[in-house]
Amino acid sequence: MMRYILLICLLVVFSSESMGFQTNLEAIDTLLNNSENVEEKVSKPTLEGSIKRAQDYTILLGKLSVKLGNELDTLTILEDLPIAERLIEVVEGRLENRDQGINIRYLSELDNLLNNIRSQVAVSERRITARTEELISVRTGLDSMRQDGLMKLNLKDPDILPEYQTALAQLRNRISRADSILNAQRVLTAGYQTRVSNMMIRVTEISSALDNERRRAERALLSRDINFLWQPKSYESASNLSEVFMDSLRLNEVILKRYLKSHLGVIVLIFIVFVVVAIWVRNMVLKIKAEKEFAKIIIDRAHYIPKYPVLSVVVMILPFVPFFFTNPTISFTTLLLWIDVVVVTLLLWSGFPKGLFQTWLGFVFIFFVYTVSNLYRDVNYSERWYLLVLSVAGIFLAFRILKFKRNNPEMLPYLITILVKLFIGLQSFSILANIFGRFNLSKLLGVAAALSFSQAIGLYLFVQIVMEIIYLQIEVRKTNENDFTSYIDFHGIQTRVKRTLYGFVSLIWIYYFLDNLSLLDLFMDEGFSFLATERNLFNTKFTYGNILVFFVIVYVASILANNIAYFATIKDQQQGSLREKRLGSSILLIRLGVLAAGFILAIGASGIGFDKIAIVLGALTLGISFGLQTIVNNLVSGVILAFEKPIQIGDAIEVGGRSGTVKDVGIRSSKIQSYDGSEIIIPNGDLLSQHLINWTLSDKRRRVELLIGVSYRSDVDLVTSLIKKRLERDDIMKAPEPRVYLQNFADSAIEFRVLFWVENFDIWVILRDEVMRGIFSDFNTNGVEIPFPQRDLNIKNFPWLKGESIKSIPEVREESEPQDNSDIQGNEA
Incomplete structure (x- = not known):
């Protein structure tokens, strides 16, 4: 075809001076202008335009021929459809046989089988539908070419170039062959489409019959189907x-x-x-x-x-x-x-x-x-x-x-x-x-x-x-x-x-x-029907399904938030000595983030709408103004604690006369593990409003202070040297340097003030115990006395006591004892 088109083009270029060729061009233009196509009458196509259109039609016909070559996959359809048809016949025959009842569980099996057949037939139906649409597009393309005025030219006209006549004739023949192939493909596809449609109709009818049979069997489930055990048999025992x-x-x-x-x-x-x-x-x-x-x-x-x-x-x-x-x-x-x-x-x-x-x-x-x-x-x-x-x-x-x-x-x-x-x-x-x-x-x-x-x-x-x-x-x-x-x-x-x-x-x-x-389908159908039914309350439409989705998502979000916080808390407790590596109160932000994301997702998934939530939040704001100030205060305080981080999980703190280790920083309150084993729940608002002592905020160092008293007869320099010697330990910091001061001359002792620092807050009690035990041992070894409290008692002489001797304790006891019974009775008489 391309050979003829190139030949026509060469003839146009190299024979433009020939009067005969000019006559042929005028004849072809006249025929094209007299075509029944109104659009071509208006455009008055020339010979060159007709050649270009013929070339386009040739390319289009090639594409349509490729589509026609993609035949329907009849092998797969012929393999699947007969098996499906036989299974449908088995199910139909079993439903039509009323001599023996069908097991209620087997009705569900047949329904599953029909669903599988329906899915398989649906695959074939989609293939046939896709092939039908493809054939329709081919038919549309062929019709558009046949309706073109170019295809209505009289090829026997002697005024048209012979080469052009041959090219048009071949194009028309190819269109005719494509049309024949198209018709054959349409007949084949229509046959399979009819067959598949009939199967889908049969499957739908059998499915309805199965539903009726299942409902009948479910209604008869509680009714008596055979004799009582003590009665004669009501069924035949001939069945093998x-x-x-x-x-x-x-x-x-x-x-x-x-x-x-x-x-x-x-x-x-x-x-x-x-x-x-x-x-x-x-x-x-x-x-x-x-x-x-x-x-x-x-x-x-x-x-x-x-x-x-x-x-x-x-x-x-x-x-x-x-x-x-x-x-x-x-x-x-x-x-x-x-x-x-x-x-x-x-x-x-x-x-x-x-x-x-x-x-x-x-x-x-x-x-x-x-x-x-x-x-x-x-x-x-x-x-x-x-x-x-x-x-x-x-x-x-x-x-x-x-x-x-x-x-x-x-x-x-x-x-x-x-x-x-x-x-x-x-x-x-x-x-x-x-x-x-x-x-x-x-x-x-x-x-x-x-x-x-x-x-x-x-x-x-x-x-x-x-x-x-x-x-x-x-x-x-x-x-x-x-x-x-x-x-x-x-x-x-x-x-x-x-x-x-x-x-x-x-x-x-x-x-x-x-x-x-065999209650799953019934439960699911009734459950979905109950949840999906639209209800009205105060001019507001809702479904229980929306409410259920909302609470399920919020519940899942709360579980995730709590578990994330739990595992993060475990990590912080294990990293107690490295405060900068702990998440600490940031865990609260994570929990709030997960809960907020879950809440927003729940609103969107449930379809409740943010406008309705705004009404609820408005009512909540009104409630806050009346009686929820404390709760909101603790909530906001928790957020402030999370951002400012004055306390972290694992910190040793004192607040309100209570001391312990921070175990959890919650949304409303925080949990402190006291040193006696009890857990103290402190509202977050109290942590911000009261004086808070954090022993481990910047570091875990702590200064230890000891007050030691010795007798006035002790050598002060010896006491100082003994105490300093006990402070020369690796676990006592060298900077700041340990100090020993003579603090006070008390009533019964000379008091020394001992100051030293420990690197780790967790060991200061143990270290103080060891230092004090060592000092006590050194004092005993070197004869340093730790005195008891001493008091001087001055007894003054009163006038009425002058000349009287002071009685001893035994004499006082003897006088205080009661007389014998005879003396008492005589006195009474």
């Missing part, structure tokens, strides 16, 4: 349980393979995370064994990680795996539970006593039977008797655990007692439901009890393993004194971390528990 098991096994195998294939990327990602964590844990244990002096003692404190690092990582990761998958099927969650229970059993093998481990093995057997029964797609009443036996056996094993707990209260945590009692309660209700003909309810309760108890044990081991990892990581990092983890006291944070972890895993367990009872 093994056939039901094999049919369910085959169907669950298909569903599981399909589900794993559709989530292969997530599985690979989780496997990579597992490998990385396992390698990290194993290297941590090896590093402790290779580098730590007391490696055996450190390793012995951990029960699971050193012996079973890989299995421990499995227990640590498995509880979170279902949350990475959309609509996990029962077969998939059952597979994860089997792996979890097997790994937990291996971990408990060496740690549990023999009798308790045998009891756990009994639970494992019951768990496996219940999980297999949970995979059945149909309701089979032949399970009634063995489910009843399983419930009784489970209660027996549960009471054995309670007995072991009473005899060995330290071996099992208190949470195990709560879980065992919950298991007994659920199994008891399961037995009652079975006896009174509520088979589906009985099976649901028994399955929920077994699964929930096993999941709780796995989550409990998850907490223990995480605590061991924290402990071992701290021991590993203690080699570097500048590392933050070296400041962490594991035993001090153990309770705090455990409380947080137990709260976290409790939420996960509640989620699993509701799912095991």
Whole structure:
């Protein structure tokens, strides 16, 4: 095509003087000007313009041909659609068969299957839609070229150059071939689009039917579906349980393979995370064994990680795996539970006593039977008797655990007692439901009890393993004194971390528990409906969801603020001798910053609006003016303390007659650890309004003062030399120089004043004790007397005492004793 265009251009350049060629140009221009296109009539294109337009159309046609070459990926669609169609037919046939009821758990499985089919069909639908839009753009381009006046020229006109006629003919042929390919692609795409649309309609209809079936099954859950236990059987016993098991096994195998294939990327990602964590844990244990002096003692404190690092990582990761998958099927969650229970059993093998481990093995057997029964797609009443036996056996094993707990209260945590009692309660209700003909309810309760108890044990081991990892990581990092983890006291944070972890895993367990009872969807739907319903109060619209989001974010922010302050405080306490390296009262600013950020984020996330918060703050300001002045004063004082930093955590202070070490600088008050062990809570306002003595504000030096008295018979120079000799110690500062002054001539002693400085405030009491003991010992050795208080008593002679002798003490006592009884009675007579 380009060859013909260049030929036409050369002819125009080199033959412009030819009259014949001039006639041809005029003929071509006349034909172009007579085109039906109004726009071209107005623009009156020349031959050169037509050649340029033909060149543009050739380039555009090449691009459209590339789009037509990108055919629809029919191989993937043909691979996925038939499987999805067969599964849809299976579900439709099962719903149409009313001879036997469907397990209520299996209805959820079918719903998950439909959701997966819908997701897969949606992928094909998006591909088809994208291809349709691409074909539409090609059709638009071809139509625009065909409607151009250039394509309506009469190529048989002898006045048009032959080369130009050939080029236009080839362009028209290429457009015609592209149009044929386009039509074929449109027919193919339309066929697949119709097929996919029909599947989406069928999936929607089946999903509605499943919802109706589930609601019917939920309503019938409390109603009697078989005979009472003491009545004759109301169901046929001809159904073969093994056939039901094999049919369910085959169907669950298909569903599981399909589900794993559709989530292969997530599985690979989780496997990579597992490998990385396992390698990290194993290297941590090896590093402790290779580098730590007391490696055996450190390793012995951990029960699971050193012996079973890989299995421990499995227990640590498995509880979170279902949350990475959309609509996990029962077969998939059952597979994860089997792996979890097997790994937990291996971990408990060496740690549990023999009798308790045998009891756990009994639970494992019951768990496996219940999980297999949970995979059945149909309701089979032949399970009634063995489910009843399983419930009784489970209660027996549960009471054995309670007995072991009473005899060995330290071996099992208190949470195990709560879980065992919950298991007994659920199994008891399961037995009652079975006896009174509520088979589906009985099976649901028994399955929920077994699964929930096993999941709780796995989550409990998850907490223990995480605590061991924290402990071992701290021991590993203690080699570097500048590392933050070296400041962490594991035993001090153990309770705090455990409380947080137990709260976290409790939420996960509640989620699993509701799912095991088939109440998760109902709970979520009702909960979201309750939280999302708009309500009015005083012409203000709000939802409980907004309020919940607000308080949750504020609560999380407060937890973060408190934990950050806690760990920073630990670091400051360990850095007590280096005041410039401590965060001190700046921790308060960090807490206020986190709380403020959380508060602002809570307002934005909840949708409450800052205008409404301004109303609340206005009301709060009014309250401050009436009765909250003290609280606000303490709050503002706390901020001032944080900026001015007159006190830091670890400082030794005196305020209001109280002395101690600053332990915490809070938002409203500060905490002081007194030297007698008590904790004093002082409002921040008092720290600013009262006289505050900080012994460690600039440095930790302290002057020690001693007052020592000796008798008047002592050699003053000797006393001075003995005291100065005792002050020649390395822990007593040489500058300022220790001083010994003769202070005072007291009533009974000559008093010396001793002054010296110590570098560290923390040792001044101990150092004063040692110095005074040494001085006392030197005084005794050198005969220096420390006198008792002396008083001179002057007795004056009074006139009425003249001539009377002073009686001795025995005479005074003899006269003061009472007379005998006879003398007393005679006197009375």
